[in-house]
Amino acid sequence: MSLFYTLFGSFIAIILLLVSIYWFAYSFFREHLKNEIILNSSLNLDATAANYEKHIKLIRSFTLDYLFENDTEILRREDPMNRYNVVVDVHQELKHKLNNPLLYVNNIIYYFKDEDFIIERDGTRNAETMFSKFYNSPEYTAGFWKHEMDNDASFKMYPAAAFSSATAFERQSLGIFMPILIKNAFDHRFAFIVLLDSQEVYEAFHKSKPGSGFYILDKDRQVLFASSDRFTLPDVIADKTGVGYERLGDNYYFYRTAPDTGFTYVEIVSDAGFAAQIQRLNLVMEALLALSLLIGLIISFYFSKRFHNPLANMIRSAQSLNAVGSSVGRGSRIKEFNLLHSTLSNLSRLNQEYHEDLQSKNNLLQQFAYMARLKKIHISEAPLPSALNADEPYRFVLIHIDFKGRFATEITNTPQRALNTYKELIDAHFSSLYENSLTFQLEKDQILSILFDRNGLGSGHPQDLDALAGLLNEDSDYCNFTIAVSPVRSSSADITETYQNVLDLIRQRRLGEDVQLITEWRPQPTLMIPSLSDENELTANLQSGCSDVTIPLMDHLLAQLAKDGAMARQFQDFAEEIVTKTLKIMYAQNISIHSFTEGASPYDQLKACYTLEQYKAFFHRFLSQSAAAIQAKKSETDVITKFVMEYIEENYGDDLSLDMIAGKLGITGPYLSTYFKEKTGTNFSDFILTVRMNKATEMLRETDLKVQEIAALVGYYTVASFNRVFKRFTGITPSEFRRHHNRLKA
Known part of the structure; x- marks a missing residue:
């Protein structure tokens, strides 16, 4: 048999073998495609629910700001x-x-x-x-x-x-x-x-399928939205909560209940839709198989033809050399063998050097490949190498490093050197335990380790992470370390979800200056702090510069956050909100914050707070200084404004009017109103209301006077009008305010 037919037959045999293996694998896994389609439908509904919940939260925040x-x-x-x-x-x-x-x-x-x-x-x-x-x-x-x-x-x-x-x-x-x-x-x-x-x-939040339906139910199982009237929602599905799916008749019902709003999102997909998808997939795969077989035969014929003549010539040349060598002896063949051996040795050595260099570059390319996938960066060139191409067990370990006060100042110019030191320490720790583990810096304060274990990673709490936490704990005086550990995954398609999982775990950090190891996600506590009455009381006393009230109230609110199990970022968000509210009040009164912050931003000072005691100490200092600045600003008012304020403070229980006080100053009422607003930023009537309500709240807190007696003392002739104005000012009635204050004292 000729060389051409031998090569061509070998190519065809290999192609047929690969086709048979491919067809067997496809036939075996085809039964699992339906489960994959169901999984994709569930993930699609999860994404839809997350988008709706995020938008509802945005609308709530947007309108409450307006309110x-x-x-x-x-x-x-x-x-x-x-x-x-x-x-x-x-x-x-x-x-x-x-x-x-x-x-x-x-x-x-x-x-x-x-x-x-x-x-x-x-x-x-x-x-x-x-x-x-x-x-x-x-x-x-x-x-x-x-x-x-x-x-x-x-x-x-x-x-x-x-x-x-x-x-x-x-x-x-x-x-x-x-x-x-x-x-x-x-x-x-x-x-x-x-x-x-x-x-x-x-249309913006849901990727609908042909012949599908979508419903939104509220907590009372009332339908808030239906995409079409093609489907009806059975009672057994309408009563479902949680996450899952049911098949009733010819339809699949996917449902998911959101924890924040309590809304249940339901998608209905016809079984005929699943069958159509699988049928289309069968046709596509069969067409691809036939096309692959045809292309393989054409390429086999082409390469067999190309190989036939050169190889035949080489064989004839070799036979010719053998014939010559046999007549002249073996010396020429030994010399050529030595030359070939020397050449192959040099090639082997160069190949080893190239291999080591390529291995080093490949590690860098792998790191870049992971960064591109995790950051969703589109790479238009050829795909980069990744160790997750094959499905094997892996887990992510994300370490967040937060440099503390003085140490952060000392390394201002060289923070990357410190990060590299910790990266090398973490890499050395995991490299000794896991083959092919990869550690690299993902953000300016994050180091990510990807751990592979072909023998199978455990799903519990690995002891090697406790050992890492012990190593990092030695530097807890300089940095706060948060270690987030993902569950064990085996599919490379889950890499982005796994990264998001460890990012969410990082946000679960609690107060403290220790190394925190987080392996399980816990629901974020829903906090209603401060209450409306607390917020109104805090705002009123911030405006008046009364630190005797604001500091104890802040201590109480911070303690309540700790009692309710608030996370560190929730403490930070709450503290920043209070600082922003205080600064707005000071800006409204034309007070410069640089007069008491010594050039340091209060937001930067908040970043150095890691414990409840540190937050309390910050607000003791910040609220005392802001109150002193507000009081100092009040003492700088001119003669007319000072007279008006002192007269109202001393006669708040009398019948006060703009014209009466203007007459005492020898000016007109409209002029006094405009002048007072320009100097204080507050309307004349609003100032009288604020003084009277502050006096009323003080009497409700510190005396046992009846509500009608307090109403008369602060200038109201009827209890009804006093109650109406007090509730509009504080959000609650005088009686409710007194009961709430008494509970705080108890």
Whole structure:
């Protein structure tokens, strides 16, 4: 048989063997494809629920900021129809905010119940006109919203409904909106009504499949949104909570309950859709197999032809040399053999050197490959090498390093050197225990180790991590170390999810200056700190510079955070919020913070707080200094302002009026009002209200006087008017304020 037919036959045999192995493997795993499709549907629903929850949280935060803005407070306290300038400012700001398409909000409605007054993106009007003509929906009438204002809920979402415009000029559909009501739980006069475009949100957040359906249920199992009316939701599915799926009849029902809102997200997928996907996959794979076989035969024929002539010539040349050598002896063959041996030895040595150099470069390329995958960086060139190409057990260990105060200052110019030292220490530790382990710096303060163990990693708490924690604990005086350990994974497709898992674990760090090893995710505690009454009391005393109240109150709030199990980042967020609130108050009073911070930012000082005692010490110092600055600013006021403040402080229980006090100064009332506002940043009437309410809260805390007696002492003729003003100022009634304060003392 000729060389050509031998080579061509060998190629065909190899191709047929590979095709048979491929076909056997595909036939074996084809039965598992349906499970993979179900898994993908579950992951798709998880992503949808996460997107919805994140957007609901954004809407809540966005509207709550508006609820406590200064302009909103003015319109809530006074008749909005008498403050036209504020209404115009609110309307302009609202139009600007609604231009953001990523909010998916069609309109935000300022609803004043008692005044039957509405501010929305197109102007102002009364509620009946708004909900009967411009935003008409049989489910959400003006009477419906008036009734809903009596509820105590501060944030409530309602089922999606179709809205239309039905004016004298035109009648058109506006879309399907999901209304959201946001208000102060203690205020039944004012609320925001947000109209969320449910169809746009659905198209943006959910990757729907052909012939599928999508539902959102609230905590009371009421349907908030349905993508279509093709499917009905059985009662057994509507009552489901948690995460999972059920098959009923010809449909699969995937469900997931979100922990924050309690909403349950349900996706319905027809079994026919799964069958169609598998059928399409079968056709594609069979076409690829036939195409591969055809290409393999063509390439085999081509290479066999190309190899035939050169190899035949080489064989004939070798036979010719053998013939010559046999006539002249073996010496020529030995000389050639020595030459070949020398050449091959040199090639082997060079190959070893190249191999070592390539191994070193390959390690660097592997690190870059992992960084690209974890950071989702698109590489347009050829794929980079990665040790996760084959499915084998692995786990991620992420170490977060936070340099402490003085040590961070000492290494300001060389922080990377310190990071490299710790990276080498961690790499040496894991390299001695795991073959092919990889350790590299991922961020400026993060070091990631990927551990491989072909014999199988344990799923519990590995002792080698305790040993690493012991090594790092020796430097706990200089750094805070947080070690996050992922579960054992075996699929390279999970690498991004695994990295996100250890990032989430890093955020689970608690207060303390020790090395913290975190292997399990725990739900983040839901904190309602500070309460509305605490926040109002804190704000009022920050504005007045009363550190005797703000410091004990902050100690109480910090202790409550620790008692509720708050994480370190929650302490940091809460502390930054209080600092921001204090700085805003000082800026409003034209007080420079550099007068008492000694050039150091209070936010930078907060970053050096790692324990409850350190947070308390910071706020003792910060609130004392800010209160002193506010008090000093008050003492710098001019003669007119000082007279007005002292007169009101001394006569707060009398019948005070702008014209009466202006007459004592020999000036007009309007001039005094403008002058006082310019100098203090506060309206004359607001200052009188603040003084009276501060005196009232002081009497409620420190005396046993009855509420009606306190009302008379601070200048109110009836208890009803005093209760109304006090609740508007603090959010609670005088009796509730006294009971709350007594509980704190106990």
